[in-house]
Amino acid sequence: MREFSGILRGGGEAIHGVLPCSFQGFFNISCLSKVLDLPPENLIKSISAVPVSKKRRVADFQLSIASVTEDNSSDCLAPDLHLQAQKLAERTVLRQVLKDGSEYGVKSELFSTVPKQKALIEFSSPNIAKKFHIGHLRSTIVGNFIANLKVALGHEVIRMNYLGDWGMQFGLLGVGFQLFGNKEKLKTSPLQHLFEVYVQVNKAAEDENTKKLAKDFFRKLEEHDEQTLSLWKQFRDFSIDEYIRIYKRLGVHFDEYSGESFYQEKSKEVLNMLENKGLLQKTIKGTGIVDLSEKKDLSSFSTVMRSDGTSLYITRDLAAAIDRMNKHNCDTMIYVTGKSQSNHFQHLFQILKLMGYDWVERCQHVSFGLVQGMKTRRGEVIFLEDVLNEVRSRMLQNMASTKTTKEIEDPMETAEKVGLAALIIQDFQGLLSSDYQFSWDRALQSRGDTGVFLQYTHARLHSLEQMHGNEQLTDINVACLQEPDAISVLQHLLRYDEVLYRSSQDLQPKHIVSYLLTLRTGLPEPARLCLFQAARSVLANGMKLLGITPVTQM
Numbered sequence: 001m002r003e004f005s006g007i008l009r010g011g012g013e014a015i016h017g018v019l020p021c022s023f024q025g026f027f028n029i030s031c032l033s034k035v036l037d038l039p040p041e042n043l044i045k046s047i048s049a050v051p052v053s054k055k056r057r058v059a060d061f062q063l064s065i066a067s068v069t070e071d072n073s074s075d076c077l078a079p080d081l082h083l084q085a086q087k088l089a090e091r092t093v094l095r096q097v098l099k100d101g102s103e104y105g106v107k108s109e110l111f112s113t114v115p116k117q118k119a120l121i122e123f124s125s126p127n128i129a130k131k132f133h134i135g136h137l138r139s140t141i142v143g144n145f146i147a148n149l150k151v152a153l154g155h156e157v158i159r160m161n162y163l164g165d166w167g168m169q170f171g172l173l174g175v176g177f178q179l180f181g182n183k184e185k186l187k188t189s190p191l192q193h194l195f196e197v198y199v200q201v202n203k204a205a206e207d208e209n210t211k212k213l214a215k216d217f218f219r220k221l222e223e224h225d226e227q228t229l230s231l232w233k234q235f236r237d238f239s240i241d242e243y244i245r246i247y248k249r250l251g252v253h254f255d256e257y258s259g260e261s262f263y264q265e266k267s268k269e270v271l272n273m274l275e276n277k278g279l280l281q282k283t284i285k286g287t288g289i290v291d292l293s294e295k296k297d298l299s300s301f302s303t304v305m306r307s308d309g310t311s312l313y314i315t316r317d318l319a320a321a322i323d324r325m326n327k328h329n330c331d332t333m334i335y336v337t338g339k340s341q342s343n344h345f346q347h348l349f350q351i352l353k354l355m356g357y358d359w360v361e362r363c364q365h366v367s368f369g370l371v372q373g374m375k376t377r378r379g380e381v382i383f384l385e386d387v388l389n390e391v392r393s394r395m396l397q398n399m400a401s402t403k404t405t406k407e408i409e410d411p412m413e414t415a416e417k418v419g420l421a422a423l424i425i426q427d428f429q430g431l432l433s434s435d436y437q438f439s440w441d442r443a444l445q446s447r448g449d450t451g452v453f454l455q456y457t458h459a460r461l462h463s464l465e466q467m468h469g470n471e472q473l474t475d476i477n478v479a480c481l482q483e484p485d486a487i488s489v490l491q492h493l494l495r496y497d498e499v500l501y502r503s504s505q506d507l508q509p510k511h512i513v514s515y516l517l518t519l520r521t522g523l524p525e526p527a528r529l530c531l532f533q534a535a536r537s538v539l540a541n542g543m544k545l546l547g548i549t550p551v552t553q554m
């Protein structure tokens with residue numbers, strides 16, 4: 001204990017209560033207690049007694065604990081640092097990383113008190129026959145990340161896609177298809193074809209007759225006329241088939257394809273419920289609204305019914321939320337959309353609260369900012385597939401200019417994975433709520449803070465392993481792990497759980513991104529293979545969480 005308190009004075013950091021500390025994150029108590037051969041309770045007691053002295057990284061602190069010194073008045077590196085560092089490596093970090101594999105970090109004590117939950121995550125949610133805009137892409141990768149992270153941490157996750165598959169646009173589309181549609185094209189490229197039909201019919205809809213036909217078509221749809229419904233169902237089914245294929249290129253899948261169409265009937269029940277609870281007010285125009293103001297003076301309200309009694313986007317969302325909760329009984333529900341819908345979700349949650357659904361406290365809208373300036377060679381982005389093709393072909397071009405490409409087995413596939421990493425890292429680097437200017441060139445740079453360089457590092461580490469085989473941990477070369485560079489990688493590896501914890505708390509991928517980018521730049525040269533193995537393993541884990549498939553050659 002004498003030694004121990006000396007070290008604490010050497011590398012102190014504000015530590016509140018048991019675990020959290022103010023500056024970097026958290027102590028890994030079990031890891032420390034193993035290194036120091038101290039029971040965790042004693043460790044916690046000692047740590048709690050530390051005065052706030054210096055601001056230091058937790059990892060530094062951990063190492064300074066390892067550097068047990070006789071001279072407890074200074075925080076200079078102790079004479080037996082190397083021995084201790086080796087201990088740290090052997091007994092904790094490297095062993096743990098290599099043993100836990102893809103579970104490294106997620107088994108940490110940090111998560112032991114977090115109850116396992118069932119989470120429904122709704123993301124992507126494009127509108128049939130309309131553009132798949134960049135906001136949908138952002139929702140897709142962000143939602144996928146959140147789902148991956150939750151699954152990795154042992155939670156149960158339902159991935160849901162809530163399609164825009166209902167509304168007046170289907171009246172127009174139905175009429176348009178009768179005028180300009182082609183069954184063959186609908187089968188082979190539904191998304192493109194329906195979009196074209198929709199654009200054409202929109203032009204035609206300036207004519208009153210077409211407008212009337214569209215209204216009739218939609219009315220028949222609402223009345224569940226068999227023929228009308230069957231055409232609509234084809235639009236929907238073929239579109240979903242194509243979505244599934246394209247999402248697969250992104251490495252994304254959904255457990256459920258829901259959509260606004262499911263809630264046409266149930267919206268009526270919601271309106272009845274609102275009426276019965278005295279929450280529905282009629283305006284002079286005949287629309288139905290819910291007063292959301294505190295003083296009940298209508299200074300804030302939400303329109304939930306058209307004057308003809310039909311439902312709106314929010315009414316269907318009310319019905320959908322209630323239905324999802326009934327059906328899945330989840331602990332939390334997360335919606336991932338652009339921040340332009342923040343008001344919508346605020347209103348949605350407020351109304352659910354007024355209706356007495358307390359579970360709404362556990363619902364969350366994860367919003368993100370605008371992405372400006374994403375264009376492909378075909379012009380403005382309309383289809384997700386255009387983005388994927390563009391990034392792949394740009395990456396292929398870049399790869400062709402480097403010599404190594406010829407040896408790659410499947411350049412197309414590699415280009416796609418590396419290109420996607422580029423898109424994802426560019427998107428996840430800042431806070432999700434901030435807007436950013438999209439740039440192909442910046443994203444695809446082969447050096448610097450890009451997904452390309454992350455992939456490159458992974459591939460290089462992988463090929464080193466292939467060349468030299470696995471190194472036994474017992475073979476650790478002590479001299480090598482004494483190098484400051486190697487030690488800082490060990491420290492960094494130790495911190496992986498803290499980073500996962502932070503991302504799991506605020507659902508921001510940027511913590512993991514900057515962690516991986518730092519890990520990449522910190523790798524010493526030359527260093528021991530086991531260190532590389534460990535670094536590669538953590539790199540791959542983190543990349544997979546972000547939705548990136550690590551490549552093994554490029």
Ligand code: ARG
Nearest residue numbers: 125126127162163164317337
């Ligand atoms: N389809 C909508 C759009 O493209 C997004 C749906 C978001 N989710 C929801 N439950 N409202 O804007």
